[in-house]
Amino acid sequence: MGDTVTAGSPPRAPDPRYRVVAGPEGYLSPAAAAMGIELPDEGYSLVEGESISDSLAPDIIAERLLEARNPTLFPGPLVLWGWSDASIRKARALQELVAEVPGMKMIPMPDYRPKYPKIDPAIEINPNHPNLTIWHNEIDVCVFAGVHCHFANIALKIIRSGTDCYTIALCGERGHEDAMVTMRDAGDVKVASITAAVRRLKAGGHDA
Amino acid sequence: MDVIKPAPGFEDILPLEYQELVADGPYGRSLGVKDLGTFKELIEDHPLCAGCNLTLSFRLLLASLPKPEDTLIVTTAGCFGVIHPQIALHASIAPFGTQNAFASGLTRAMRIRFPEKQKDVITIGGDGSFADIGMAPTTHSWFRGEKFASFMLDNECYANTGGQASGMTPEGVVLNMAPKGKSFDKIPFVEIAKLAGCAYVATASPTKPRQVESMVRRAILVAREVGPTFVRLACVCATNYKLTPIEAHRKSKELVSQTDEYMTEAAREYLESLEGAA
Ligand SMILES: Cc1ncc(C[n+]2csc(CCOP(=O)(O)OP(=O)(O)O)c2C)c(N)n1
Ligand code: SF4
Numbered sequence: 139m140g141d142t143v144t145a146g147s148p149p150r151a152p153d154p155r156y157r158v159v160a161g162p163e164g165y166l167s168p169a170a171a172a173m174g175i176e177l178p179d180e181g182y183s184l185v186e187g188e189s190i191s192d193s194l195a196p197d198i199i200a201e202r203l204l205e206a207r208n209p210t211l212f213p214g215p216l217v218l219w220g221w222s223d224a225s226i227r228k229a230r231a232l233q234e235l236v237a238e239v240p241g242m243k244m245i246p247m248p249d250y251r252p253k254y255p256k257i258d259p260a261i262e263i264n265p266n267h268p269n270l271t272i273w274h275n276e277i278d279v280c281v282f283a284g285v286h287c288h289f290a291n292i293a294l295k296i297i298r299s300g301t302d303c304y305t306i307a308l309c310g311e312r313g314h315e316d317a318m319v320t321m322r323d324a325g326d327v328k329v330a331s332i333t334a335a336v337r338r339l340k341a342g343g344h345d346a
Numbered sequence: 347m348d349v350i351k352p353a354p355g356f357e358d359i360l361p362l363e364y365q366e367l368v369a370d371g372p373y374g375r376s377l378g379v380k381d382l383g384t385f386k387e388l389i390e391d392h393p394l395c396a397g398c399n400l401t402l403s404f405r406l407l408l409a410s411l412p413k414p415e416d417t418l419i420v421t422t423a424g425c426f427g428v429i430h431p432q433i434a435l436h437a438s439i440a441p442f443g444t445q446n447a448f449a450s451g452l453t454r455a456m457r458i459r460f461p462e463k464q465k466d467v468i469t470i471g472g473d474g475s476f477a478d479i480g481m482a483p484t485t486h487s488w489f490r491g492e493k494f495a496s497f498m499l500d501n502e503c504y505a506n507t508g509g510q511a512s513g514m515t516p517e518g519v520v521l522n523m524a525p526k527g528k529s530f531d532k533i534p535f536v537e538i539a540k541l542a543g544c545a546y547v548a549t550a551s552p553t554k555p556r557q558v559e560s561m562v563r564r565a566i567l568v569a570r571e572v573g574p575t576f577v578r579l580a581c582v583c584a585t586n587y588k589l590t591p592i593e594a595h596r597k598s599k600e601l602v603s604q605t606d607e608y609m610t611e612a613a614r615e616y617l618e619s620l621e622g623a624a
Binding site for chain 1: 350351352353354355356359360361364391431432433437
């Protein structure tokens with residue numbers, strides 16, 4: 139029978155070699171989920187598709203941000219607009235993180251309109267062509283926060299396909315397997331833990 | 347009114363367009379056609395032909411919405427499809443001709459999701475997407491009594507695809523891709539809308555902005571409570587009819603020389619109750 143898949147076959151085993159790493163991966167990256175990468179369980183984060191304890195993720199993210207040439211936060215509609223107390227608290231925590239990372243910028247994703255060709259990639263990002271903003275601003279590490287699930291996954295896939303940008307997703311729900319690093323249930327408290335890690339690393343003499 | 351408000355600290359990173367919409371947009375304010383030029387519109391610039399009457403109709407329609415912050419637009423393919431991504435409102439694009447099927451589901455979903463709130467779903471399409479390829483989804487949404495307003499931008503041809511004759515093109519009209527002239531007359535679509543169960547049916551011309559406003563509002567209000575509604579906006583295509591913008595404007599005016607407005611008894615009573623209360 140070889141590789142033939144018949145009705146009732148068990149699902150294909152995850153490809154143990156697949157890693158969610160910076161691209162450019164090609165014209166159409168596969169969805170990480172299709173390559174066997176699963177969302178993290180409660181209390182866990184993903185790094186390049188591998189599940190790690192939540193307690194380890196802030197240091198990894200902090201290091202990435204401090205090493206970056208041009209780290210950038212992309213605040214999405216869920217944090218950019220003042221929907222609720224929780225979104226306002228997360229917005230404030232993200233602003234504190236940006237203030238702590240030397241040279242970190244913010245480029246907003248105010249909504250999901252496919253505004254091409256009207257979009258100005260210097261000042262905003264759009265999930266339908268996020269690569270334009272990354273290329274234009276030469277962003278090497280970016281943080282997604284407050285972007286609804288399917289738009290985040292589309293954007294993260296496009297970024298992996300066409301750019302060499304390292305993607306970090308701080309998701310308020312289950313996480314984003316298409317990012318290189320993702321924390322789930324990431325409200326203001328988890329964002330603050332990343333800011334604390336940045337402070338620790340800086341105090342430890344990290345070459346920022 | 348706290349409809350659209352950035353989280354504190356993010357105000358300054360919003361692109362200028364959004365800052366202006368927050369400070370001076372039409373959300374939560376009772377603005378209308380007479381206020382054009384004094385507030386930040388839901389659409390500012392567009393890539394369509396200069397002097398296009400369809401675009402003017404679209405602009406007037408957006409300026410006439412009674413509650414823009416609670417309006418969901420469903421459009422489809424057509425010239426206006428190029429404007430659609432730039433409207434500062436919830437706007438979805440349905441496969442060509444299926445806008446009324448899409449809106450039927452969306453309207454029902456909104457009533458379940460927001461039972462305490464009035465969400466106005468509206469469809470906007472061309473004559474092709476309502477009267478030709480989309481005729482079945484359109485008329486069946488009316489037969490079923492789906493409560494939302496439909497707006498046809500009737501430019502009397504398929505403009506977006508280079509000038510084919512549509513069902514709404516008048517007999518004899520020669521277009522780029524109808525070189526022998528249209529072989530039958532305009533489909534009586536306004537009459538079909540009445541027969542199919544619309545509670546309010548009107549024809550307006552962008553050359554009469556206040557009339558457009560009144561008809562758009564009535565259509566949306568009646569759709570909230572009474573039943574489906576339909577407005578045809580007559581806006582002949584300048585480019586495919588090879589008219590100058592002034593000629594196209596004049597032609598759109600001629601097309602609606604008389605106000606054309608029909609409503610059922612229930613719609614009339616409902617509007618009178620609202621307009622009397624106002
Ligand atoms: C199912 C389907 N058939 C055909 C098309 C091609 N198509 C796109 S727009 C269009 C004509 C649009 O005409 P109309 O609805 O009158 O809008 P206008 O372009 O005139 O504004 C056609 C045939 C399509 N997109 N989908
Ligand atoms: S082709 Fe006609 S309807 Fe389309 S944008 Fe141009 S003038 Fe307007």
